Amino acid sequence: MTESEKLGLYIHIPFCRSRCAYCGFYSIEQVPSQKFIDALIREIQRKSKFFSHRSCDTVYFGGGTPSVLTVTQLNQIMSVLKSYFDILSDAEVTMEMNPCDMNYDYAAGVKALGINRVSIGVQSKENMLLKQIGRQHSAFDAKKAIKNAVKAGFTNISIDLMCELPGQTVEDFQNTLYWAVHLPITHMSVYSLIIEEGTRFHYLDQKGILARPTEGESWHMYQDMCKILPHYGMERYEISSFARKGYKSKHNTKYWVLDDYLGLGPAACSRIGRERRENLPGVKLYEKALLSDEAIPEKIEKLSEKEEMEEFCFLGLRQTVGISKGAFKKRYGKDIHVVYERVIKKLIQENFLKETDTHIYLTYQGMAHGNYAFEQFLLSV
Incomplete structure (x- = not known):
């Protein structure tokens, strides 16, 4: 495994x-x-x-x-x-x-x-x-x-x-x-x-x-x-x-890194594959549902490939090691530059991003302005 x-x-x-x-x-x-x-x-x-x-x-x-x-x-x-x-x-x-x-x-x-x-x-x-x-x-x-x-x-x-x-x-x-x-x-x-x-x-x-x-x-x-x-x-x-x-x-x-996790308890969140689930808040509702063998009130969100790709990038950039280009290609079947060439070039020119053979990561300046860098990885609809 x-x-x-x-x-x-x-x-x-x-x-x-x-x-x-x-x-x-x-x-x-x-x-x-x-x-x-x-x-x-x-x-x-x-x-x-x-x-x-x-x-x-x-x-x-x-x-x-x-x-x-x-x-x-x-x-x-x-x-x-x-x-x-x-x-x-x-x-x-x-x-x-x-x-x-x-x-x-x-x-x-x-x-x-x-x-x-x-x-x-x-x-x-x-x-x-x-x-x-x-x-x-x-x-x-x-x-x-x-x-x-x-x-x-x-x-x-x-x-x-x-x-x-x-x-x-x-x-x-x-x-x-x-x-x-x-x-x-x-x-x-x-x-x-x-x-x-x-x-x-x-x-x-x-x-x-x-x-x-x-x-x-x-x-x-x-x-x-x-x-x-x-x-x-x-x-x-x-x-x-x-x-x-x-x-x-x-x-x-x-x-x-978008690995799977299962959330248990009121207001707990799970992520399994491209599906996010959240048990709704409310201890009494939670207790009533489970002790009566009813369904737990929950919110379910299915992510598109585009939405997950955005998340993969800005969560990857939170880490100092950055985005693994190999992991991106394995997950989405394409080179990250095919999707984000313009963004990567722009952020490198602004000294917010650096690139090696294997990873793309934020510079010290980029880490300090993380939200700006993350927003650049949002794909237009």
Whole structure:
């Protein structure tokens, strides 16, 4: 079985103890009930029969906040996943965690169940900023959570950081980067704040009272990220992702190379071939459908070759390695220059793109203006 034939599993746990001011993902402020666990188990059992011929090399628990699950609840889910899917012995099994949940006993408990990678929502070293964005932990809590993960035996630890936050200075972000690179971690995702509709930050922004960094400050933060992290061994491999050697996220890479993944849980998304499916949000609707043996409310989108080709290119360009010309030809039966000759020449002339015998990739300048470069790969109707 080739890498592209292996399946990724994504399990959405849409519960949070409190809602962050910036978060646009579907979640509700409560802890998961046994009714939800039973419904999720039913979905796993129902959908697994369509993938009995495929092995799973990644499993990812996202949210929401998966660490609101008790060890007992996680054990129920993991046991059923292992019974109904062929999960490889060396599969990457990731769980997103809130530092507030990560005492040693909890970390050791989830490690014993087969979770071998944790992704911790640290966001910043500055306690004032953490409070402003609605996080419940402090920098001390985050550092202690990472220490507990190491003590529990985790050797693959990722953290999330944020920049361009309201009230965040260039110095704040620099301090957070220098602090983070000295933590015992193997991976880092750094996200710029995006104002999502329906969030508290969106409301404040609409009112004109959200004090965001200037364009110059944002550019300074971006440059600091690009210089400081590689200097300390965190190599950039995707626009927002940095890793020590051998620790790239295998699951996230599936998204960027258009490999198949199956989403389970309310609001979870799947991609199988050229078909995208999304379970509609709503925990009660989800529970009712599954526990009554009804169809899960979902949205289905079938991509045309043109639409998938566009996606293949701009997701490929998110990676520092860029678009594989061989993979493009294998997938679409034609040379990438046949489709994108004018675009490639234009972006190379603008110093946004470079080309080798095997790949086309963004330059440093191109990475900084990624959205502009991606838009050039949209094919006219």
